[in-house]
Amino acid sequence: MVIGELVPKTVSLARAERVALLVARPFLWFLNTFHWAINLLDGVSGAIVKALGVSAPQVHGVAHSTEELQIQIRQARERGLLAPGEEKFILSAMELAQIQVREIMVPRPDMHTLPVESNLDEVMRAFATTQRSRIPVYRGSQDQILGFVHIKDMIWILLDRERRLAENQTPPPFDLRRVFREVLIVPETKPASELLAEFRAHRAGMAVVVDEFGSILGLVTMEDILEQMVGEIHDEFDVVEGPLTLADGALIFDAALNVRDLDAQYGITLPEDPAYATVGGFVLDQLGFIPKGGESFEYNNFRFSVVEMDGKRVARVKIQRVRSPEPDGNPANAADAMLQLAKGPKSPAGDS
Template sequence: MIGLRLLAVLMLVAINGFFASAEFSLVAVRASRVRQLVESGDPRARIVHELLGQLDRVVSGVQVGITLTSLAIGALGEPAFAQLFGPLFDWLPGSQAAIVAHSLAIILAFAFLSLLHVVFGELVPKTISLERAGRTSLLIARPFYWYLTTFRWAVVLLEGLSRKVVRALGVTGLAAGHTIPHSAEELQVQIRQAGEHGLLAPGEERLIIGALDLRETRVRDIMIPRPDVHGLPVESGFEEILALFAKTQRSRLPVYESTLDHVLGFVHVKDLLPVLSARDRRSERDAAQSPSQSASQNFDLRRLLRELLIVPESKLAGDLLIEMRTRRISLAMVVDEFGSILGLVTLEDVLEQMVGEIHDEFDVVQAPQIVGSGPEMAMVFDGAVGLRDLETQYEIKLPEDRAYATLGGFVLAQLGFIPHGGESFDFAGYRFTVLEMERHRVARIKLQRLTAAASAARAVRHPAAAG
């Protein structure tokens, strides 16, 4: 008789482990992987997919099963194990020996039963299910579906009672089948974990995280600032336009009337090719006139203008990418709240936030200059380098602010005045030194990592003001 009870207890522990495996495997399995298996024709995957559509009912069914099996384990296991362990205490002397022996046997039975239940009925199945969620969910799918169908009445009854209690407490429950979506930060963590485990190539990881970053990046953080924007007056002659394209090595230039704040559109360098070809085919009758004079007299830049976008500085880079793709426009001017032009952003600038720097055959890669060696080694950056570029390319993270988007802007904000050159301050483990100014703009900055001794030095010093 005791042997049958012990066998029943072991079976109940296994059933409890089945319910624990069902819960954790169905919660942890990737829905995208299940859909792939459904499309491949796996009948078990179809059942898993159906169960994933009613996870709230699955969890309720699991709780019913675990509760009932736990009660049954206690009811059958305690007397069986107490009877099994009782003879171990027969040696106790005294008139109360039988009572003491029975009590000790119950305590030992409870401890052993709890260990058996927790380890083999909970922890081991949960661990295996989390590690191999896909395979486990396919194994338990059909028997769990049969169980859920058979005891549907009990699950529905308990769900109804729980909802009434929740409403009585004034708490709004989640709708059936509701799942909480992942935030962008949570997705980035999962993507990095996938990359660490070799499930994604480094380029794929960078691309996905970059795409998610577009939802948090403002166009002001990636634009070419106004001082670096080259534009064409609308009355420019053909030779002037060619000269500016050759000087800037740009393929697109904005066109304005009087000032850049009155931008009219942009011109693409390839639109000049037909004009250039027509000029080369001029007849001998027109050849008496110099090409530059002929082009100046017959050329009208307005006829080549293309539409550009005007976007606020607060616009998200992801939204700008969608708008550029929808309207098939590859250049946008960025304005502030007063309508003044702040800078320019191209489709390439947006894409670089996803895939990293894109260099064509005309780009000059401006890597930081390395000076010194060993502990004295430092990097010299252009003041126009963006803070996001510092973080993504050199792992130097500086606080972002609405007042600035470049390293030079950060330096000005920290100093609080226009430097003359030579001023320095310490921040985030680095010493920032202004090397060169171009009028009121910080042109070159030296960054040197601080040693432990240097970190304890005075945070800000102004050599120019000391005298």
């Protein structure tokens, strides 16, 4: 497989024009010599497949595997045909199909919701304090999400009430049930690429994520998916908070940080596992019990310590390098290595 497929494929992709010129004449001779045998085999196999009642698959003139496309994209970047940001965007978009919505959703404990009985003041106060444009609405408990209310609809209601009051008219009573919109319900295992297409088809921007039993796990927005391709998106209202850096170089992270983001932004790689999607989930998986705070363990030259708990949920985790990397130009000690990570997200290869 290595000699017969992978090596020739890689060489031909890297030196496409040169390889094509070398093999063109031999391939032409082979085709002219054995075309009758090829046509005969195609005809016989086609007749047998047709007799079995199976329709032959359509043949595409040009088809590339994901690996081939990734190689071509990286080579285009190396030759200067693509900017580093463009390469990262294309490769990230290709990986959307491998990302499940449970990995990028806002978990249920972090959801901002409103009971359907909320009055106008409570709804507007919720928008003001959360700085969200959409807030889910529930009846009874968060497992009964009815829909979501959009800030644009509330603005129209406020403007209409102001106009009526100016005209000495009595505004109609506010009822949140007449305002909220329908929300998409998606399973936790749905690929992010499919949800993006569903968002476009339904002209929606939010979906509620449920498990196999129909229990609410969290919510995911269009922004959550786009951030997997272009990185974190912050507007003028977002408070950007990075990890807290201690004097010894250790970093304290929010345990809700996704393991993919921990790798992409800080170069700390954790194993991907269906059992968890966040740093806090990784800590629970490694410990095997609900910690009380202060518990620690080592993994891949890093020490993970539980700094803060929120009930039974890990809230903050301290990560510290415990062994220096091999001398190959990397930081010489643990503190320097962690301080280098704390300077911010790493740049794509080739960035200045």
